[in-house]
Amino acid sequence: MLAAMPDSAPSPLSVGGPSPRDGGDACPGTLRLHRADDGALARVRVPGGVLSADRADALLAVAGRFGDGELHLTSRGNVQLRGLDAECGGGPAELLGAAGLLPSAAHERARNIVASPLAGLDGSPSVGGWLSELDGLVCGSADAAALSGRFLFALDSGRGDVDALGADVTLIAEGDGCLLRVGAADxxxxxxxxxxxxxxxLAAEAFLRAARDSGAWRVKDLPDGVRAALVRAIGAAAGPAVHHPRPAAPKVPAPGLVTAPDHSTTATVTATAPVTVTAISVGVPLGRLAPAQWRLLTETARRYGNELRLTPWRGIIVPGPFGPSELSDHSGSSGHSGPASEALDTLAAAGLITGPDSPWTGVGACIGHPGCAKSLSDVRAEAGAAVGPVGRLPVYWSGCERRCGHPHGEWIDVVVTPDGHRISHVRGEHRDPRAAVRDNPAELAAAVAAARA
Known part of the structure; x- marks a missing residue:
């Protein structure tokens, strides 16, 4: 079993004790709201993105009673409620707490945990046990309350999806054991x-000790020498290191039906063949869900597995069981027949992304103007106007240089500048030469389409 960190490490931070970071973490939560141009904003942590249907109902109720009624998915599988009345007080937190979505006021912003959304559904092992235990450990640690709202845990089922997100502490399932990664170390x-x-x-608590003097929010923010010493200290307790490079890009769940192992959701099938559908995967255009869409997803979940899994790619998985399905070239847009196919068609009619041929596949954007005062443009409207044929690469539109919520891996980066729009091809840490497009919608759409191709 992993022992505690060596005694030679600096003493841990005390909750509420002096720190160069005190007062600087502006990440919103449920108790500390962020003032945006469209009203107050609450960010509700949903560890692993896992929601029961009842908790999903509670989120919708809070959005409708106190906010603009919509639910916004984040790049960490959390939910943002926007347009909250500045006078709402503790009302949202009271309702969310009653639904079990706020188990610890001291740790509500520290519960940043992403998990492989298809774990246990596509042949990869379940990480549900890890998720419940880690969330409980974080909420039970006085030191962990000092973690910033930016610190991130990841639980990867071995698919390499959330391991690619660059979390601060990552667990990766491997056979009957697991691998522990700290930061982006190979x-x-x-x-x-x-x-x-x-x-x-323990790794997160060791980070807090290492960060005490540097004021770092995340492992990657530590000075090189301090970060190396942190990894060595963890290694001294954990055992020998193994070379295991982090994936360059996440393996994002494809929209459509998730079937039992060895069946692809996008395979062309010419003969009728029974398969087991384990889940439905849908994308959410720009991560924004209207009340009717959220209600439909919740009703679908309640009818089958009673669970929703929000993904870090602004999608939603609805686990089954859905029972057997027939693969056929002549049965609906999904190529399947059965209850799962019917549910998928209903979700498609509601405007959700249910297949790889949707023009919205791979299109993302920050909130933009008018919701954000720093944004130089209404990038969501621009992204919608530029939607066209499906591109090979995803594209992300940002209203300013902060590029909030941008993806990882390889994508086309569109950033609004005072001089127009800058379009870049990003591959990990590498960025291709930038092209600039003046304010010409037709030219901009053509340039983005060409870059994605």
Whole structure:
């Protein structure tokens, strides 16, 4: 079992104790709201993106009673409620707490945990046990309350999806054990699967000790020498390191039906063949859900597995069981027949992304103007106007240089500048030479389409 960090490490931060970071973490939560141009904003942490239907109902109720009624998915699988009345007081937190969405007021912004959304559904192992245990450990640690709202845990089922997101502490399932990664290091530590959640918490607490003097919010913010010493300290407790490079790009769940192992949601099938549909995968255009769409997703979940899984790519997985389905070239837009196909068609009619041929596939944007005062343009409207044929690469539109919520891996980066729009091809840390487009909608749409192709 992973031991505690060596005694030679600096003493841990005390909750509420002096720190160069005190007062500087502006990440919103449920208790501390952010003032945006369209009203106050609350960010509700949903560890692993996992919501029961009842908790999904509670989120919708809060959005309707106190906000603009819509629900916005974030790049960490959380939910943002926008347009909240500045006089709402503790009303949202009271309702969310009653629904079990606020188990610890001290830790509400520290519960940043992403998890492989298809874990246990596509043949990869479930990480549900890890998720429950880690969330409980974080909420039970006085030191963990000092983690910033930017610090991120990731639980990867071995698919390499959330491992590619650059979390601060990542657990990766491997056979009957697991790997522990700290930051973006290519070296990982092999552990027993049962020791993974506690090892992740100890690594986060060790980060807090290392960050005490530097004021770093995340592992990547630490000075190089401090970061290397942190990894060495964790290795001294965890055991020998193993070379395991982080994936360059996440394996994003494709929209459509998720079937049992060895079946592809996009394969062309010429003969009728029974398969087991384990889940439905949908994308959400620009991550924004109208009340009717959220209600439909919740009703679908309640009819089958009673669960929604919000993905870090602004999508939603509805686990089954849906029972057997027939693969056929002549049965609906999905190529399947059965209850899952019918549910998918209903979600498609509601405006959600249910297949790879949707023009919205791979299109993302920050909130833009008028919701954000720093944005130089209404990038969501611009992204919608530029939607065209499906591109090979995803595209993300940002209203300013902060590029909030941008993806990882490889994508086309569109940033509004005072002189127009800058279009770049990003691959990890590499950025191709930039092209600038003046304010010409037709020219901009053509340039983005060409870059994505």
């Amino acid at each position: 070296e990982v530590f092999r552990l027993r699967a049962a020791d993974g959640p506690r090892a992740a918490l």
